[in-house]
Amino acid sequence: TEACLTAIEGADALGAFVHKTPEIALEQARAADARIQEGDAPSMCGIPMGIKDLFCTKGVPSQAASGILKGFKPEYESTVTSQLFDAGAVMLGKLNMDEFAMGSSNETSVYGNAVNPWRRGNDDAALTPGGSSGGSASAVAADLCLAATGTDTGGSIRQPAAFTGITGIKPTYGRCSRWGIIAFASSLDQAGPMTKDVRDAAIVLGAMCGHDPRDSTSVDLPVPDFESMLTGDIRGKAIGIPREYRMDGMPAEIDALWDQGRDMLRDAGARIVDISLPHTKYALPTYYVIAPAEASSNLARYDGVRYGHRATLASGEGINDMYEKTRAEGFGPEVQRRVMVGTYVLSAGFYDAYYNRARKVRTLIKRDFEQAFATGVDAILTPATPSAAFGLGELQDADPVQMYLNDVFTVTVNLAGLPGISVPAGLDKQGLPLGLQLIGRPWEEGDLLNTAYALE
Ligand code: GLN
Numbered sequence: 183t184e185a186c187l188t189a190i191e192g193a194d195a196l197g198a199f200v201h202k203t204p205e206i207a208l209e210q211a212r213a214a215d216a217r218i219q220e221g222d223a224p225s226m227c228g229i230p231m232g233i234k235d236l237f238c239t240k241g242v243p244s245q246a247a248s249g250i251l252k253g254f255k256p257e258y259e260s261t262v263t264s265q266l267f268d269a270g271a272v273m274l275g276k277l278n279m280d281e282f283a284m285g286s287s288n289e290t291s292v293y294g295n296a297v298n299p300w301r302r303g304n305d306d307a308a309l310t311p312g313g314s315s316g317g318s319a320s321a322v323a324a325d326l327c328l329a330a331t332g333t334d335t336g337g338s339i340r341q342p343a344a345f346t347g348i349t350g351i352k353p354t355y356g357r358c359s360r361w362g363i364i365a366f367a368s369s370l371d372q373a374g375p376m377t378k379d380v381r382d383a384a385i386v387l388g389a390m391c392g393h394d395p396r397d398s399t400s401v402d403l404p405v406p407d408f409e410s411m412l413t414g415d416i417r418g419k420a421i422g423i424p425r426e427y428r429m430d431g432m433p434a435e436i437d438a439l440w441d442q443g444r445d446m447l448r449d450a451g452a453r454i455v456d457i458s459l460p461h462t463k464y465a466l467p468t469y470y471v472i473a474p475a476e477a478s479s480n481l482a483r484y485d486g487v488r489y490g491h492r493a494t495l496a497s498g499e500g501i502n503d504m505y506e507k508t509r510a511e512g513f514g515p516e517v518q519r520r521v522m523v524g525t526y527v528l529s530a531g532f533y534d535a536y537y538n539r540a541r542k543v544r545t546l547i548k549r550d551f552e553q554a555f556a557t558g559v560d561a562i563l564t565p566a567t568p569s570a571a572f573g574l575g576e577l578q579d580a581d582p583v584q585m586y587l588n589d590v591f592t593v594t595v596n597l598a599g600l601p602g603i604s605v606p607a608g609l610d611k612q613g614l615p616l617g618l619q620l621i622g623r624p625w626e627e628g629d630l631l632n633t634a635y636a637l638e
Contacts, residue, residue, distance in 0.1 A: 183211035183272050186230040190274060190326050197296040198311075198321040200235055201243045202275040210272040217270060226389045227270030232277045232321045232330040237263050237373075238362040239273065246364045247291035248281045250512025251490040260362025261394045262331060262373050269389040274327050278317030281514045282481065283338055283366045286588040288316025289578045290516040298346055298571050299324040302612040309571040309614070312342030312588075318376045319346040329386045332376045335366050336469050337567075337592025339374045340604035344566035344617025347606045349383050350376040351631070354624045355599035356401035359394030367476035368399075370469075370596040380605065380635045384408035387627065403625060411628035412635045417451030419633065422559040426462035427591060429568065435610045436565045443563055443607055443618045443637055450636045457559060459550040462594060464543045469593040470586055471527050471540035477517075478524025484512065519582065548598040555623050561633045564591050566604040566617035591619060601627045605634045 187204050207230065214228035238244045238256035245251040259267070267273070278296040280288055287310040288296045298311040299320060311320040315332035319342035322330050332339035334352035343350030351374045358373040365371060375386035388409065393402040423444060428437070448454050486492040486508030493507035513521070527536035554562065568590055577585045595602035601624070604617040618637060622630030 183207050183228070183230045183274070186274055186327050189324075193324055193326055195297065196299060196320050196324055196326075197278055197294055198317040198324065198326060199232065199275045200247065200278045200293045200317065203242055203273055206242070207272050207274050210267065214270045214272060224269045225385055226266055228272060229270065229328050230272045230274050231266065232274050232318060232327040233263055234315055234318050234331050234333060235276045235279050236283055236333050236364045237331060238364065239263055239276065243276065244364070245292070245490070246282045247279045247293055248512065248517065249292045249491055249514070250484045250509070252512075254490045256362070258362060261359035261396065262363065262390045265392065266331070266389050271389065277315075277321055277330055280314035280316065281517050282364070282477070283314040283333055283335055284477070284516050284520055285313040286337070286341055286585050287572075287574070287578060288313040289574065290514050292514065295574055296320045297574070300346065300571065300614055302614060308574050310345065310574055312345035312571065314338040315342050315350075315376060319343055319348060319350075322346070322348045322376050322378065329375055329377045329382055331373060331390070333363060333371060333373050334596065335370045336473060336596050337589045339376060340592050340602055340617070340619060341567050341588055343376055343604040344615065345571040347615030348376055349379055349603065349605050349634070350374060351383050351387060351603040351627065352595065352601065353387060353391055353627050354601045355596075356399050357391045357601070357625070357627065359392075359397040359400045361394055361396040365480040367473040368480065369476060370473060372596070380631055380638055381409060381412060383603070384412060384631045406628045408628050408631055411632050413632060414450070414636050416447065416633050416636045419452045419560040420558050421447050421452045421454050421633070422457035422554050422562040423454060424457050424459045424462065424554075424562055424564060426459050427564045429590070432565070432568055436568065436616060439607050439616055439618065440563070440565050446637055447563065447633070455559060457554045457557070457562070459554065459594070461543065461546045461550050465547055465594040465597060466586060466590055468540045468543045468547065469589065469597060470523070471536050472544060472597070474520040474524035475528050475537050476524070478521045478528065481513075481517070481521055484509065516582070544597045547594055551598045551600060551621070560623065561630060562621040564619045564621065566591060566619040570610045570612070570614035570616055595621050600624060601630050603630055603634045605637050607637070
């Protein structure tokens with residue numbers, strides 16, 4: 183813990199930690215030492231972690247990297263963080279992210295962007311660590327902590343993991359409790375660990391997940407000992423290669439890496455099968471209707487009355503002015519865009535044409551996966567992202583759709599509620615890390631982690 187706290191002090195330029203909690207960390211570390219001495223060391227005992235700013239941490243600022251939650255210190259602890267602390271984990275501080283987890287580059291944060299510790303060859307230009315869990319990815323990649331929490335609504339664990347050469351798993355929807363995690367799109371949001379390798383991911387995930395009666399979508403299933411399932415034996419497993427993920431214009435390097443991953447799994451004894459997920463091309467538009475719709479509803483609570491920021495009113499201004507001014511000042515441009523898109527697709531005149539249509543297509547996307555798994559496929563291998571990390575500012579000022587295209591391989595997994603993991607798979611010719619994604623059957627994170635372990 184002390185080594186991490188020192189490293190964090192020297193790494194402000196990365197912008198990974200937005201709120202440091204050294205006193206809490208040292209107190210938790212001392213308690214962990216005492217537990218070890220008593221011979222009662224649970225799985226996370228004494229492990230220093232960073233916590234994404236989307237998790238409510240009791241008495242500690244939790245702002246979802248938004249101006250509207252300025253000054254908000256929750257009265258309660260999220261289920262995931264409280265389980266981690268019960269298992270002995272140590273909190274070093276809160277980690278940077280895109281505002282309300284909306285983004286793929288950590289550039290929508292009210293705190294400013296986080297920076298990727300990697301560079302292109304000898305080029306000094308700063309790169310994005312990805313998003314929305316950019317601070318988490320940057321902190322783990324730069325050894326500021328041993329693991330971090332992330333959340334993934336459309337790829338926010340897996341894309342930043344791929345951009346920074348680390349491992350990140352989004353479990354099956356319902357595996358981790360959403361209680362106390364600031365909501366973005368409730369039917370898609372899932373928490374998960376971001377770690378150095380698959381074994382660490384197995385250990386941290388085991389501590390994060392489990393049934394929680396306070397989240398009605400949390401599933402009451404036993405949590406297996408994921409770590410003990412890492413045998414590396416994948417003989418006889420069927421790995422699907424979805425043909426629709428081979429996209430036009432994808433860099434040849436990513437194609438080559440994907441083939442290399444396939445060959446590694448084949449050499450380890452897996453059977454490779456070509457599969458089709460025909461509705462893949464509708465995934466991005468479907469996601470960018472459903473996620474903003476749910477966000478516009480979830481974000482309605484930030485009205486200047488109950489939490490955080492409240493605008494100062496001029497004399498004669500009333501409560502409607504207060505709502506309007508507060509929201510205009512407190513939300514950044516990307517969040518405002520999502521709220522507008524969301525209210526539009528949910529409005530009486532357009533509900534059927536957009537929101538309801540998107541829900542139907544979501545079912546078709548889910549069915550594609552069910553059909554693939556029904557033919558005996560155990561896991562699906564795809565690239566994690568369509569490119570390596572890009573430069574800060576490169577996409578932020580472009581058409582927002584360019585940024586949304588980052589999610590092309592990851593959003594399908596959230597729409598279908600499946601577990602997905604990104605593992606480092608090699609470097610591109612500029613020396614930047616690239617990731618491969620494995621998608622598993624629902625509730626089979628143990629098997630998925632084991633297949634990923636064989637790719638390491
Ligand atoms: N980049 C996607 C978005 O902006 C995904 C974000 C996430 O997974 N939280 O919505």
